[in-house]
Amino acid sequence: MKVERQLPSTGSYATSETRSRASSTAGKPAPGAAPDAGAVRLSGLAAQMSASTEGSPxxxxxxxxxxxxxxxxxxxxxxxxxxxxxxxxxxxxxxxxxxx
Known part of the structure; x- marks a missing residue:
């Protein structure tokens, strides 16, 4: 089987740097936004799973x-x-x- 197609480089994949930035701002509303407007909150288990993959070799x-x-x-x-x-x-x- 030969794979010809390359994945597009959209920049949508999170790196450890973007995850760190996202986790440092998680739960904080954007300036000027209502506190719960469009907020996404992770459960404790989801947060643990996310944190455990950051150090994956x-x-x-x-x-x-x-x-x-x-x-x-x-x-x-x-x-x-x-x-x-x-x-x-x-x-x-x-x-x-x-x-x-």
């Missing part, structure tokens, strides 16, 4: 390797491995919910 070399493999048509997907891990993850979530 990014392996740039691995990303470049995968991009090159895709460009050359060498990238293969092991659907059985993905399905197996997805099922394992779902089982872990269900088991954790039953315990909690």
């Amino acid at each position: 990014v392996n740039s070399a691995k990303i470049a390797e995968i991009r090159q493999a895709i460009a050359e048509g060498r990238f293969t997907i092991n659907a059985e491995a993905i399905a197996g891990r997805l099922i394992d993850s779902a089982r872990e979530l269900v088991a954790a919910e039953r315990r909690g």
Whole structure:
């Protein structure tokens, strides 16, 4: 399978810098705006999840390797491995919910 299309560079992807800026202004109304006008508030769990992904390690070399493999048509997907891990993850979530 060969991927020809590039994702558009719209600047809509949040970086750790934009996340930091957003979290530092979260919950504060814009100057001159009503306090709740268009406000979005995250639950405690959503805020924890967002914070936990900010420090996620990014392996740039691995990303470049995968991009090159895709460009050359060498990238293969092991659907059985993905399905197996997805099922394992779902089982872990269900088991954790039953315990909690």
